[in-house]
Amino acid sequence: MTDGDDTTRPRGGRRAEGKARTREAVLSAARSVFAERGYGSASVEEIAREAGVAIGSVYAHFGGKxxxxxxxxxxxxxxxxxxxxxxxxxxxxxxxxxxxxxxxxxxxxxxxxxxxxxxxxxxxxxxxxxxxxxxxxxxxxxxxxxxxxxxxxxxxxxxxxxxxxxxxxxxxxxxxxxxxxxxxxxxxxxxxxxxxxxxxxxxxxx
Amino acid sequence: MTDGDDTTRPRGGRRAEGKARTREAVLSAARSVFAERGYGSASVEEIAREAGVAIGSVYAHFGGKxxxxxxxxxxxxxxxxxxxxxxxxxxxxxxxxxxxxxxxxxxxxxxxxxxxxxxxxxxxxxxxxxxxxxxxxxxxxxxxxxxxxxxxxxxxxxxxxxxxxxxxxxxxxxxxxxxxxxxxxxxxxxxxxxxxxxxxxxxxxx
DNA sequence: GTCTATACCGGGATAGAC
DNA sequence: GTCTATCCCGGTATAGAC
The missing domain is CATH 1.10.357 (Tetracycline Repressor; domain 2)
Structure with a gap:
């Protein structure tokens, strides 16, 4: 849970390293959605929703399903x-x-x-x-x-x-x-x- | 391969019991398609094609995927x-x-x-x-x-x-x-x- | 019962603003 | 990097002729 560096520098995003956070949130959501639905029935939209990010971010990070x-x-x-x-x-x-x-x-x-x-x-x-x-x-x-x-x-x-x-x-x-x-x-x-x-x-x- | 009864009665379909044949062909095709693609990625259209029947027949027999x-x-x-x-x-x-x-x-x-x-x-x-x-x-x-x-x-x-x-x-x-x-x-x-x-x-x- | 044609929509993927 | 809006294809399911 603890991020690598808590050095909350004044500039930048509200939370340190938003990019890595998003990536992790998407992977975590993908884990449960792919498991429960199966690959074919899983939807990128549901993964994005469960991760709390936009669907576009998923594609920006990983390229595709x-x-x-x-x-x-x-x-x-x-x-x-x-x-x-x-x-x-x-x-x-x-x-x-x-x-x-x-x-x-x-x-x-x-x-x-x-x-x-x-x-x-x-x-x-x-x-x-x-x-x-x-x-x-x-x-x-x-x-x-x-x-x-x-x-x-x-x-x-x-x-x-x-x-x-x-x-x-x-x-x-x-x-x-x-x-x-x-x-x-x-x-x-x-x-x-x-x-x-x-x-x-x-x-x-x- | 041999049908149950080869009594080719003049009347009726060309092949004895077309209905049961279709059902069996669909189940056989469904077996390989569901296995190879997985449930979610399998399509009824591919199953029908591999079974050599129309997609409508699949729905008539089984109701849905x-x-x-x-x-x-x-x-x-x-x-x-x-x-x-x-x-x-x-x-x-x-x-x-x-x-x-x-x-x-x-x-x-x-x-x-x-x-x-x-x-x-x-x-x-x-x-x-x-x-x-x-x-x-x-x-x-x-x-x-x-x-x-x-x-x-x-x-x-x-x-x-x-x-x-x-x-x-x-x-x-x-x-x-x-x-x-x-x-x-x-x-x-x-x-x-x-x-x-x-x-x-x-x-x-x- | 079997076919063709089609309505309908979910979902993968992309564009472009911020 | 993240978002919203949109394109568009594939796929489920149905309608109706034969």
Missing amino acids: QALFAALIDRTTADGLARAERSLSGGATEALPHLVAQLGEQADDRISSLLEAETWLYAIRNDDPLARHLADDDRRIRDGIARLLAAERPSSENDRFTDAEQATVLNALFHGLIRQRRLCPEAVPDDLFRRAMEVFGRVPDA | QALFAALIDRTTADGLARAERSLSGGATEALPHLVAQLGEQADDRISSLLEAETWLYAIRNDDPLARHLADDDRRIRDGIARLLAAERPSSENDRFTDAEQATVLNALFHGLIRQRRLCPEAVPDDLFRRAMEVFGRVPDA
């Missing part, structure tokens, strides 16, 4: 990846529980879940640079998990799964449980993901 | 549920592999995957009878799997998961792996789902 959507999911996935890698960079034994907690909070965020599905659909439907970028991010997260698993269990003591496969299974399980929970919350108790991970990933009970 | 989409996913999920329950009704030891094979074939069907995601979004965004119906179908499938697991492993010999929880995990894992595979096919080898199921569900190696 498609580009706005691209900017949104680009920023969203960049944030998610950064958070994930920050979690993964810590010690192996505490990184996974941290990751579980962080992902669990995303699981209960309706907007995040909807937007994630919309993002996946974009990646599957299109074959542009952004779509490839999304697949790369996914790969990077699984690689991070795999490295963590390798550190946790040094050598290949079991032959059922490679580290990469285990990471894939854990990632798939996570997304699948989110999907399930939004559809039928009562079927997915809070600790089910952690307990399921124990079976696969050998996470400390914590 | 929303109702057409509802009819499509209603039929699709009904078919899926029927197939699943047919698989589950067989013997326990052979039902799960059968289910795995059937689901695996759905996993590699691009249109099915896209439509499933679009259906999930519909269910989460809306709170109408159709959305509740979708949640019911999901519950019914998990119940079926749970019953199967209970038959396979008679009593509660392990206390880590209830049968319902185990069914939830397997279902989540399945959908998560499909998602993953469409995004990065090379990360999900053919037999990964079966091998992961062995860890959770105690499926015979087959």
Whole structure:
């Protein structure tokens, strides 16, 4: 919430850095509108209204609906990846529980879940640079998990799964449980993901 | 491709039962167009064109875009549920592999995957009878799997998961792996789902 | 039931003042 | 950079002939 510089210089706009504020307001509004309506049914006019800016400002900043959507999911996935890698960079034994907690909070965020599905659909439907970028991010997260698993269990003591496969299974399980929970919350108790991970990933009970 | 009755009676339309044919053609076209474009970006005009019928016919049969989409996913999920329950009704030891094979074939069907995601979004965004119906179908499938697991492993010999929880995990894992595979096919080898199921569900190696 | 033609409007995008 | 006003196309939906 706090702006970078509160140095309210006498000249200029009433609020410091109105431009960045507008950009942020538009992205925030786009996030909820694209999530709730879906890309096709979302309208730039509604996004502008919810952001409290004129429709012309949206076009001045982002160029168009498609580009706005691209900017949104680009920023969203960049944030998610950064958070994930920050979690993964810590010690192996505490990184996974941290990751579980962080992902669990995303699981209960309706907007995040909807937007994630919309993002996946974009990646599957299109074959542009952004779509490839999304697949790369996914790969990077699984690689991070795999490295963590390798550190946790040094050598290949079991032959059922490679580290990469285990990471894939854990990632798939996570997304699948989110999907399930939004559809039928009562079927997915809070600790089910952690307990399921124990079976696969050998996470400390914590 | 073969029509139900080839009894080309002299009177009537050139082809037997033109009405049912049209309805089916429209539903088939709607399936691919809604999947590839998404609900909001799909147009009734394109659906009619791909079905080879006039746009007026679509409205005569289904009433509108929303109702057409509802009819499509209603039929699709009904078919899926029927197939699943047919698989589950067989013997326990052979039902799960059968289910795995059937689901695996759905996993590699691009249109099915896209439509499933679009259906999930519909269910989460809306709170109408159709959305509740979708949640019911999901519950019914998990119940079926749970019953199967209970038959396979008679009593509660392990206390880590209830049968319902185990069914939830397997279902989540399945959908998560499909998602993953469409995004990065090379990360999900053919037999990964079966091998992961062995860890959770105690499926015979087959 | 199926078609063609059309009414109607929402919404993406732009122009130009401030 | 932000606004208002406007263009205009595409798309839903309907009317009416056959």
